[in-house]
Amino acid sequence: MVIPKPSMDNTEATLPANYIHTVIEPPKGWAALELGELWKFRELLFFLTWRDIKVRYKQTALGAAWAILQPVLTMVVFSIIFGGLARLPSEGIPYPIFTFTALLPWQLFAFALTQSSNSLVGSQNLISKVYFPRLVVPFSSVLAGVVDFGIAFLVLVGLMAYYGIGLTPAALLLPVFLLLALTSALAIGLWLSALNVKYRDIRYVVPFLTQFWMYATPIAYSSSLIPEKWRWLYSLNPMTGVVEGFRWAILGKSSLDVLSMSISAGMVVTLLIGGLYYFKRMESSFADIL
Amino acid sequence: MSEIAIRVEHLGKQYRLGAQQAGYKTFRESLVNTANAPLRWLKGERKAEKNTFWALDDVSFEVKHGEAIGIIGRNGAGKSTLLKILSRITSPTRGRVDIYGRVGSLLEVGTGFHPELSGRENIYLNGAILGMSRVEIMRKFDEIVDFSGIEKFLDTPVKHYSSGMYVRLAFAVAAHLEPEILVVDEVLAVGDAAFQKRCLGKMGDVAKQGRTVLFVSHNMGAVKKLCSRGILLENGFISSQGIIEDVINKYLESTYQSNNFRKSEICFPENPELNIQILRIALMDNNGNLSNVYGIWDSILLELYVVVRKKLHGSNLAIQVSRDGDILFNSFDIDESPEYFEARDQGYYHYCIPFPKNIFPKGTYSIDVSSGISGIGQIEIHTDVLLFEIEVNQEDFNHKSYSRTSRIIVPMVWDIRKVSSYIFDKR
Structure with missing residues (x-):
């Protein structure tokens, strides 16, 4: 910061020393991520998340019941078709609880992904009228999914009590897998939300994507059905790691496949960093295109 | 105090023509484009410059701390683009801006208001969006509620508010923003006159407290009242800057010199996308002769x-007459014919609006004509669409007040009698 020289002429403008200095310039290719900026706007992040949660429950007739109905009904259908009719193996765990532990993180992921993909387009009026780091928008819509997850988790606790399954110390690692699920959703959400601004096709792609993705994730079936030599490829799906992790942490399944976990986690980090940079690059044009 | 608050150097912003309609593309178009790119390159069409225009071009100016600057110009002169760049909503194509201080920008009141949330919740949400911290909002909460005057409806979802209440609440939040530099777009174009006045007062306070204000408005009266310096933008260039009165006069002069002056009728091509459209505006005398x-x-x-x-339901047409940037009066077609507010059938309408006689003193007057839907917004606005001049004949002058500097003439008949005595002294 330049210290202003004392000036004789009173009207001569001097450079101020004790104000925040902001520079506005044309965007230059790959910009810095400026994650510190995101931290500065953490309160806005909080308020937008809070708004999303509040509005969702206000506008629906059943409100929070949806958070329970969706995974429970899916569990019932899966239990009848895959557990009952197809008799898929479930690693010696009652099929309903086997699939429900996977549905929990999956629904969180799918919901967060869908919401964040549409978040920028949905916040058009904000983006064209106010400045804030645009990352706040997909970020907050991912976070808003956590409440639903929390509610559905209570159902899981009930199920476990019903089937007489106790928690193991591994459950302490649940937050880690929860974070991994959220990060996956955010990573993909960043790509899709930024693309959605430019190509509104994304709106139609997302429902298909989540549907296909669900079958590529060990939700209705066990990953032990996948041949050993293809495991690494299968683990490139970050949700494989998340779902495996959940089953391990909650049901205490024999052991955690560390290699496949690492592949999933590595994939998430790669997607996230790529997504952040892509998002940042596109950020400056959002207000002009929307 | 004469430190720089904002320094703008050679600022330019380029837009693609038609970007508004074709803002987003589909994958297919994009693929076709990419596939065609080598072909176009062979043909020698590098980057198509022809479909672009500069909304701002080589704009440079400085604002010192504590100054209130008015930015004026016709529609499309680049005012909004400038504000959007200064508020960091969009980025410039060229040039550089240095800002010293915390910026608060109000390009709209009630940004981010959610209809399902209550007034109380929206105060917090909107405050956060405008850049206030939670502690700050809590501290000012009572003041905000007081200013808005909606205490009773604080816990009602704002979707049940009248448009007036909505605007009052939104402005109340915005008015309590305390940045070092305030950037304001025509947010005052909303609300009833009394409330507008209060908002202007509040903004005047801000300017007096030594904070820097950048104010964009069509309301020359408000600009004159608030700002000490002005910048006139024309087609993306700064055509004049300096003391506000001079800049406003330049603006009015250029308006008067533009095509509309000396024109006493103007027609617009039909645009089938508008549900209600003004097709022709004309000024004439009693005998139907066009004149201004x-x-x-x-x-x-x-x-x-x-x-x-x-x-249509809730539609209205409005006219506004002003002189030297001060609004003299406005009038709505539904003022005296409320049945048109309830419903307006399809078809063509002819309006004949006689102005009151003998109220305009000597001067040049400009007319705005607009259409809108109540509670939704404006459909069309033609600002300064026609001008007319009032000349004063010699015989009008004879000791009468008509040429004096009052805003309007009010012919008043004074009852005058010579009396025999003055009685009140005797009591």
Whole structure:
């Protein structure tokens, strides 16, 4: 910061020393991520998340019941078709609880992904009228999914009590897998939300994507059905790691496949960093295109 | 205190023409584009410059701390683009801006208001969006509620608010923003007159507290009241800057010199996308002769042709007459014919609006004509669409007040009698 020289002429403008200095310039290719900026706007992040949660429950007739109905009904259908009719193996765990532990993180992921993909387009009026780091928008819509997850988790606790399954110390690692699920959703959400601004096709792609993705994730079936030599490829799906992790942490399944976990986690980090940079690059044009 | 608050150097912003309609593309178009790119390159069409225009071009100016600057110009002169760049909503194509201090920008009131949330919740949400911290909002909460005057409805979802209440609440939040530099777009174009006045007062306070204000408005009266310096933008360039009165006069001069001056009728091509459209505006005297020069005693008729393409509810047409940037009066077609507010059938309408006789002193007057839907917004606005001049004849002058500097003439008949005595002294 330049210290202003004392000036004789009173009207001569001097450079101020004790104000925040902001520079506005044309965007230059790959910009810095400026994650510190995101931290500065953490309160806005909080308020937008809070708004999303509040509005969702206000506008629906059943409100929070949806958070329970969706995974429970899916569990019932899966239990009848895959557990009952197809008799898929479930690693010696009652099929309903086997699939429900996977549905929990999956629904969180799918919901967060869908919401964040549409978040920028949905916040058009904000983006064209106010400045804030645009990352706040997909970020907050991912976070808003956590409440639903929390509610559905209570159902899981009930199920476990019903089937007489106790928690193991591994459950302490649940937050880690929860974070991994959220990060996956955010990573993909960043790509899709930024693309959605430019190509509104994304709106139609997302429902298909989540549907296909669900079958590529060990939700209705066990990953032990996948041949050993293809495991690494299968683990490139970050949700494989998340779902495996959940089953391990909650049901205490024999052991955690560390290699496949690492592949999933590595994939998430790669997607996230790529997504952040892509998002940042596109950020400056959002207000002009929307 | 003469430190720099904002320094703008050679700022330019380029837009692609038609970007508004074709804002987003589909994958297919994009693929076709990419596939065609080598072909175009062979043909020698590098980057197509022809489909772009500069909304701002080589704009440079400085604002010092504590200054209130008015930015004026016609529609499309680049005012909004400038504000959007200064508020960091969009980025410039060229140039550089240095800002010293915390910026608060109000390009709209009630940004981010959610209809399902209550007034209380929206105060917090909107405050956070405008950049206030939670602690700050909590501290000012009572003041905000007080200013808005909606205490009773604080816990009602804002979707049940009247549009007036909504705007009052939104402005109340915005008015309590305390940045070092305030950037304001025509947010005052909303709300009733009394509330507008209060907002102007509040903004005046801000300017007096030594904070820097950048104010964009069509309301020359408000700009004159608030700002000490002005910048006039024309087609993306700064055509004048300096003391606000001078800049406003330049703006008015250029308006008067533009095509509309000396024109006493103007027609617009039909645009089937508008549900209600103003097709023709004309000024004429009592005998139907088009004219824009009148004497004080002349009758002036404003004639409008309007088409309604869809049966509408809540629609209105409005005119506004101003002189030297000060609004003299405005009038709505539904003022005296409320049945048109309820419903307006499809078809063509002819309006004949006689202006009151003998109220305009000598000067140049400008007319705005607009259409809108109540509670939704404006459909069309034609600012300064026609001008007329009032000339004063020699015989009007004879010791009368008509040429004096009052805003309007009010002919008053004074009852005058000579009396025999003065009685009140005797009591």
